[in-house]
Amino acid sequence: MPRSTPETFYEVMRRQGITRRSFLKFCSLTATALGLAPSFAGKIAHAMETKPRTPVIWLHGLECTCCSESFIRSAHPLVSDVVLSMISLDYDDVLMASAGHQAESILSEIKEKYKGNYILAVEGNPPLNQDGMSCIVGGRPFVEQLKEMAADCKAIVSWGSCASWGCVQAARPNPTRATPVDKVILDKPIIKVPGCPPIAEVMTGVLTYMLTFERIPPLDRQGRPAMFYGQRIHDKCYRRPHFDAGQFVESWDDEAARKGYCLYKMGCKGPTTYNACSTVRWNNGVSFPIQSGHGCIGCSEDGFWDKGSFYQHVTNVHAFGIEANADKVGLAAVGVVGAAIGGHAAYSAYTAIKKHPETMENRTDSSAGDQQ
């Protein structure tokens, strides 16, 4: 459908059958989710009514598609429909209708038409070993497609822990050398939205922010949107009072577990995990792992597969093939050093007595040490 002016977001939404009422609801909800003042709802609405739609290309590398699964389950179906419509309009090979050469041609078309003006969303990561052959898209290594599409994009959104950190395919020993996007594309702004998968509302929130404000949301030191990854699960956990009180689940199904005490001793990674699960929650805000009685496994953190058991929070260290954690090694070191000190002290005393036998025989001789 040739048009003189590009479609705005609002026009796209209306074309998808979204009522104005729903549209305004979406705007105010987004403003709230992003932690903005209520007045921003109007600004978001205005932006979406007037600004031409920014195309979003959604690429899939080495991944399990859980990010997409999460995304399409956004808490408010209408909202996800809206954003989804905007995205599927362009390119997402697991959601779009077209396939094969027809689909691939869309990429080059967008790349030319919206040069420097489209957002590249990447789910998964490129493997670099074996010339990238461990992930083939459209007959070519994914890393080539990624580099090609990244060259002309405005910004990159790294969906999930795969694109952000590497996730399970990058876990030791990482045979395919699966590499997070920011280690491959060095010259574009990259927004990391880690999680395995990330929370749906976080995903839609980040995209909406970028599409409406035409800028990258404020990021933290590690490139994550600060509004969703600014605090740890632990900081906002509803079980935190039990942690402060010293009330812990000691084993599964004990009295404390039934009472909903803190899961710290069961290896909960809440204190070391930055995500919005304890505030936004999952599945329409129904629950999140800790609420269902299981500790956080830290899925939005770098290398969480390689941090030892999900059920202990002191990381195991793989040294000389022996699995040990800091406490075991520390206690062993204290034991060995303590024994060594004991032995050394005993031998010291023995040599001292051998050297000055008079000190033992003649205790009144206080100057014995001076006569040698």
Place this chain on the structure above:
Amino acid sequence: MSTTTEDLLRERRRAGIPKTRRTAVYVYQAPLRVWHWVNALSITVLAITGWFIANPPPSVMGEASDHYVMGYIRFFHFAAAYVFAVGFLFRIYWAFAGNRYAMQLFTLPVWRRSFWRELWHEVRWYAFQEKEPWKYYGHNPLAHLFMVVIITVGGLVMMVTGFALYSEQAGAGSWQDRLFGWVIPLVGQSQDVRLWHHWGMWVIVVFVMLHVYTAIREDVMSRQSLISTMISGWRMFKDDRP
């Protein structure tokens, strides 16, 4: 020649009188001594509370609002940490304001051949290969090396990782975050910083064991005072030989 009881008694009396002039040097000034003991106390509190933060005491039952076990443990950890950190800053100041020995904690003369020679001698002394140790006003080279590596470098690592972890609760934009927040991505992630902080605790615990043992042993077996020196400040020498 026969010895009478009288002779033996006279000999014993004579032996009881000091035949040598005992010398003493004022080494550790009062502020430094206070720092040492405050530091020792804070490290003790930090290690104990740190252990309990990683391995909390048995769970308590009842209303959450009736207890504050972890809260208190963490409070004492952070309070002791600030004492340690402020003490460390004071110690840096005192390196310049204090006497010549005050600088030892921050300088290690690795470029001097004599340092390595004397270090080797001290190692041999501990391995029972030397008859007696050499005398020192300040630290002997082995103690000097350990002090710099564990207390200065180790202390810095513990403070940097510790404040980085503290910045997680202080929040983005806090001074802890601005000064030390960069440590977390540098090390990997939050859990890795915890691990290093935890390892550091064990290194310091082992050091404390060695420190206390060698201080007592040297006090008994070396030619100079050790423990009383950190109380009175005076280093006593037991003989006049070089």
